[in-house]
Amino acid sequence: MLRKYFALILFVAFVASVSSCKKASMAKSETEHEAINRVELIFKQGGNTVATIVAEDPDGDGGNPPSKIDAINLQANQTYNVEVKFFNIINGSTKDVTSTIQQQAKEHEIYFILSGLNFPIEKKDFDANGFPLGLISQWKTGNASAQGSVLLKLMHKPLVKGPNDDPSKGHSDIAVNFPLKVN
Amino acid sequence: MKDQFYTFKVWVLCLLACSILTKNATAQECDLRLSGIVYDGATQQPLAGATVRLESSNKIAITNKSGVYRFTKLCSGNYRIKITHVGCLPLETSVSLNSDLLNYNFNLLHSSEQLSEVVVSSKLERDINTIKSSLDSLDMQKTKGGTLGEMLRQLSGVSVLQTGSTVFKPVIHGLHSQRVLILNNGVRQEGQQWGAEHAPEIDPLVAANLTVIKGAGALKYGADAIGGAVLVEPRSLDIDAGLRAEFNSIYFSNNRMGLLNAIVEHGGTEKSAWSWRTHLTYKRGGNARTPDYWLHNTGVEELNYSLHAGYQTEKTKAEFFFSAFNSTIGIFWGAHIGNLTDLENAIKSEKPLFNIDEFNYQIGRPRQEVAHYLIKAKLTRELDKNRRINFWLSHQENFRQEYDRALIANTAELDLNLGTTTADINYETNRFANAQSQIGLSVQKQANVWNGSRFFIPNYTNLLLGMYAIEKWAKNDLQMEAGLRYDYRSLEVFRNQNGQNFQIDRSFNNLSASFAINYVPNNRLSWLNNFSLSWRPPNVNELYVNGLHHGTANFEIGDPDLISETGWKYTTQLNYQWNTNTQLDLTLYTNYIQNFINLVPVLPPTLTLRGAFPTFKFQQANALLSGADLTFNTTWDPSWAYRLKASLLLPRNLDTRTWLQQMPAPQIDQEISWYFLPGSKNSFLSTNVLWVAQQQFIPNNFIDYLPPPKQYLLTNLNFATELHFMKNPISFGASIYNLFNVRYRDYMNRFRYFADEVGTNVVLRLKMNL
Numbered sequence: 001m002l003r004k005y006f007a008l009i010l011f012v013a014f015v016a017s018v019s020s021c022k023k024a025s026m027a028k029s030e031t032e033h034e035a036i037n038r039v040e041l042i043f044k045q046g047g048n049t050v051a052t053i054v055a056e057d058p059d060g061d062g063g064n065p066p067s068k069i070d071a072i073n074l075q076a077n078q079t080y081n082v083e084v085k086f087f088n089i090i091n092g093s094t095k096d097v098t099s100t101i102q103q104q105a106k107e108h109e110i111y112f113i114l115s116g117l118n119f120p121i122e123k124k125d126f127d128a129n130g131f132p133l134g135l136i137s138q139w140k141t142g143n144a145s146a147q148g149s150v151l152l153k154l155m156h157k158p159l160v161k162g163p164n165d166d167p168s169k170g171h172s173d174i175a176v177n178f179p180l181k182v183n
Numbered sequence: 184m185k186d187q188f189y190t191f192k193v194w195v196l197c198l199l200a201c202s203i204l205t206k207n208a209t210a211q212e213c214d215l216r217l218s219g220i221v222y223d224g225a226t227q228q229p230l231a232g233a234t235v236r237l238e239s240s241n242k243i244a245i246t247n248k249s250g251v252y253r254f255t256k257l258c259s260g261n262y263r264i265k266i267t268h269v270g271c272l273p274l275e276t277s278v279s280l281n282s283d284l285l286n287y288n289f290n291l292l293h294s295s296e297q298l299s300e301v302v303v304s305s306k307l308e309r310d311i312n313t314i315k316s317s318l319d320s321l322d323m324q325k326t327k328g329g330t331l332g333e334m335l336r337q338l339s340g341v342s343v344l345q346t347g348s349t350v351f352k353p354v355i356h357g358l359h360s361q362r363v364l365i366l367n368n369g370v371r372q373e374g375q376q377w378g379a380e381h382a383p384e385i386d387p388l389v390a391a392n393l394t395v396i397k398g399a400g401a402l403k404y405g406a407d408a409i410g411g412a413v414l415v416e417p418r419s420l421d422i423d424a425g426l427r428a429e430f431n432s433i434y435f436s437n438n439r440m441g442l443l444n445a446i447v448e449h450g451g452t453e454k455s456a457w458s459w460r461t462h463l464t465y466k467r468g469g470n471a472r473t474p475d476y477w478l479h480n481t482g483v484e485e486l487n488y489s490l491h492a493g494y495q496t497e498k499t500k501a502e503f504f505f506s507a508f509n510s511t512i513g514i515f516w517g518a519h520i521g522n523l524t525d526l527e528n529a530i531k532s533e534k535p536l537f538n539i540d541e542f543n544y545q546i547g548r549p550r551q552e553v554a555h556y557l558i559k560a561k562l563t564r565e566l567d568k569n570r571r572i573n574f575w576l577s578h579q580e581n582f583r584q585e586y587d588r589a590l591i592a593n594t595a596e597l598d599l600n601l602g603t604t605t606a607d608i609n610y611e612t613n614r615f616a617n618a619q620s621q622i623g624l625s626v627q628k629q630a631n632v633w634n635g636s637r638f639f640i641p642n643y644t645n646l647l648l649g650m651y652a653i654e655k656w657a658k659n660d661l662q663m664e665a666g667l668r669y670d671y672r673s674l675e676v677f678r679n680q681n682g683q684n685f686q687i688d689r690s691f692n693n694l695s696a697s698f699a700i701n702y703v704p705n706n707r708l709s710w711l712n713n714f715s716l717s718w719r720p721p722n723v724n725e726l727y728v729n730g731l732h733h734g735t736a737n738f739e740i741g742d743p744d745l746i747s748e749t750g751w752k753y754t755t756q757l758n759y760q761w762n763t764n765t766q767l768d769l770t771l772y773t774n775y776i777q778n779f780i781n782l783v784p785v786l787p788p789t790l791t792l793r794g795a796f797p798t799f800k801f802q803q804a805n806a807l808l809s810g811a812d813l814t815f816n817t818t819w820d821p822s823w824a825y826r827l828k829a830s831l832l833l834p835r836n837l838d839t840r841t842w843l844q845q846m847p848a849p850q851i852d853q854e855i856s857w858y859f860l861p862g863s864k865n866s867f868l869s870t871n872v873l874w875v876a877q878q879q880f881i882p883n884n885f886i887d888y889l890p891p892p893k894q895y896l897l898t899n900l901n902f903a904t905e906l907h908f909m910k911n912p913i914s915f916g917a918s919i920y921n922l923f924n925v926r927y928r929d930y931m932n933r934f935r936y937f938a939d940e941v942g943t944n945v946v947l948r949l950k951m952n953l
Contacts, residue, residue, distance in 0.1 A: 023632065024630045024631065024632050024642040024643060024644050024675075024677055025642070025677050025686070026642075026677075027641060027642045027677040027678055027679040027684060028633065028634065028638075028679060029679045029680075029682070030638040030641070030678065030679055030680050030729070031638070031680075031681075032636070032637055032638065033636040033637070034596075034636035034637075035636075035637075036792065037792060039792060055792060056792075057791060057792045060791075061730065061731055061738070061789070061791040061793065061796075062729055062730060062731075062738060062740075062789055062791070063729075065789075065790040065791075066790060066791065066792055091682065155521075156521070156588060157537070158547075159539060160537065160538075160539060168524075168525070168528040168536065169536065169537065170521075170537055171519055171520050171521035171522075171525050171537065171588070172520075172521030172522045172524065172525050172793055172794050173521060173588065173793065174792055174793055175521070175522055175524065175792075175793055175794030176792055
């Protein structure tokens with residue numbers, strides 16, 4: 001009787017051991033799959049695109065540092081309508097994920113933090129609660145200035161987003177510092 | 184808010200259920216059991232043929248060849264017990280029987296010795312050449328319902344590495360993770376142990392004994408226990424005939440956590456040699472609370488179950504064990520940060536910046552979902568009176584999913600599956616007088632596969648071959664043990680970078696050894712010395728990790744050129760008993776670890792589109808960890824007891840001539856207990872005060888965001904008693920942790936940058952035996 005049962009136990013353990021032969025050799029690509037690794041800032045005047053500014057890190061976090069962060073050059077005393085777009089590059093193909101941020105508007109907010117220069121930037125789009133989002137904004141430049149920078153932050157803050165949040169609230173999904181000059 | 188009192192309701196329901204069950208069980212009058220083992224007080228060997236007499240009832244039991252005596256069908260009440268054996272002093276004592284006492288052991292002394300006091304030991308001390316400490320049943324009772332780490336931290340020399348209020352990892356003499364072996368019912372636990380925020384996937388309620396091996400006693404189970412080993416052992420299946428059940432119901436006020444646990448067991452009878460036990464635990468808790476605010480997303484949910492079955496003939500014993508562990512653990516929101524700037528902002532703020540200050544049971548992101556399944560079969564065959572063969576076969580599957588920020592897809596960012604199959608064979612013989620030898624062989628195969636949207640460690644397969652020989656012998660006052668082990672490990676790593684698949688093969692082989700000598704000149708003193716040589720090959724994460732660590736904003740980079748680390752440890756334990764009331768236990772150790780693998784901060788920070796991240800690399804250094812653990816017990820009246828536990832660790836980095844980071848600070852724990860019912864150890868009121876120093880031993884070149892937290896003092900209260908309800912014993916216990924709602928942070932908590940530790944927690948425990 002014992003022998004019969006022990007054979008059964010052995011069999012179960014054996015089957016379990018065979019089933020563990022996973023496909024370890026079929027390794028997945030180590031490049032980060034679901035991350036924003038390309039950001040575009042599209043500057044428009046009167047409906048025409050005047051500049052497309054790009055920051056890109058095709059291999060994701062780590063590995064090589066971001067391969068491209070364009071500098072922004074704006075004209076003095078001008079009004080620009082600015083659109084922000086986010087992309088996910090996997091194995092060379094680029095996917096626009098801006099609509100995901102749009103769908104999760106209640107959890108996100110985009111900030112533009114200027115340093116070394118100053119002019120008004122106004123967010124023009126809002127989430128369902130009427131709180132600012134920032135995918136569309138209006139920049140009104142002043143007089144020509146020295147070289148400065150603008151920090152673009154995409155903050156993720158599910159359940160805690162309010163109308164006038166400090167840019168430090170939540171955690172950073174994107175934080176890119178673009179060189180900026182007003183000529 | 185419907186959820187708010189869910190747990191409490193469940194707890195109340197269980198109370199009702201228990202009382203109904205009790206009513207049906209009123210027929211079990213005078214059905215108590217008393218059993219245990221009689222040992223030779225000098226050699227600690229079980230004593231066969233001793234007579235155990237219950238004076239008032241005239242019942243007699245003779246111990247069998249394992250020293251076991253058993254009484255059944257006893258009524259509750261006080262009994263005088265007299266134990267006699269040829270050549271030994273008779274022992275007389277009394278026992279107050281309110282519930283089953285199944286591990287009530289005695290030590291008999293030889294007539295040549297003058298001590299005539301009774302020594303009642305509550306735990307089996309068979310393995311006397313190993314430096315270890317076990318949680319006694321009282322300590323187990325006081326911490327029941329906690330995680331494995333929270334229970335083990337009761338022992339001096341053991342601390343925990345915490346990740347917030349939900350993840351606890353045991354630390355032995357400053358070492359943890361891969362350097363501590365955990366044995367679940369004799370099987371090496373193989374989970375994703377490398378992660379500091381990965382708690383052991385074990386339900387401590389499956390265990391009757393929790394033991395920590397501090398010296399080298401784990402040679403049989405593996406060579407890499409540089410820090411020590413934890414043994415999680417269920418009670419033996421060799422139990423009394425018949426069906427029994429135990430129910431536990433526990434409620435924690437702080438996070439409104441309810442826990443239900445049931446154990447049903449059946450002992451073998453004369454007709455059937457089958458015995459079995461099954462256990463089930465469910466717990467669910469919500470957000471924890473510090474003295475000032477709730478910690479959002481710190482709930483837990485756990486469902487564990489096991490089945491243990493045995494079949495025994497005269498010469499063969501077969502055992503089968505299956506256990507399942509499933510848990511969902513919330514990770515505190517406020518500790519979930521995007522980059523270095525977020526981290527600096529979080530640290531600057533007194534209260535967590537990113538938090539919702541309210542209670543609920545929901546577990547959102549970030550969270551961990553962990554499952555672990557173990558199946559084991561063991562066969563023991565007695566070849567003759569002195570020789571025995573053991574054979575084990577086991578398989579484990581570990582699943583770990585870490586949910587992080589869900590930017591695009593709603594799946595787990597990190598998804599790991601580790602499968603491990605192990606076969607062990609072991610041959611024991613004690614053919615020669617005063618000597619015992621064993622040899623063994625172990626083969627293990629492992630495969631780890633990752634999935635998810637973020638790379639952290641690569642896929643690998645692992646083959647391990649180990650063989651060992653252990654010899655024990657005794658001569659006069661000395662007991663000695665020597666062991667030797669050889670291991671070979673081959674590692675195949677599969678990578679996929681820039682569209683290229685490639686394979687890396689590594690192999691490691693090494694020799695480990697241990698030697699122990701125990702000097703026992705008399706019944707009062709034992710002086711145990713233990714030398715060990717152990718080694719640990721670098722783990723896959725230390726070699727090839729490249730990525731952001733979940734919830735810590737640290738970028739970790741492995742080093743493929745790491746070599747094995749080697750530990751030389753000397754441990755000495757001095758145990759002295761002035762008399763049966765006062766006992767001192769001092770353990771001193773020094774552990775020299777060559778090529779100690781260590782995460783060291785490097786510059787510059789890693790730049791990403793998400794901002795900058797502090798970066799750490801695995802590097803090797805020579806380390807010297809020395810320290811002392813002290814336990815002192817005294818009872819000055821049968822009903823009053825005092826206990827002191829203290830530990831100190833000096834963690835030196837010999838290469839940089841400074842200290843190692845994240846090592847436990849010195850601490851002292853003092854406890855006074857009052858046993859308010861004469862003769863009963865199960866009814867007590869106790870208070871303990873734990874003092875933890877500010878850690879002064881920190882590296883002076885290490886860039887830490889915050890200095891170690893200030894010292895703190897915690898006061899806890901514990902109460903337990905036994906009641907009788909419908910003639911069935913019910914144990915009721917209550918604890919208040921952090922009685923004064925002290926606001927503090929601990930150096931060993933990785934979330935100390937973000938939030939305080941939890942405040943007052945009232946725990947109610949109810950246990951019923953049927």
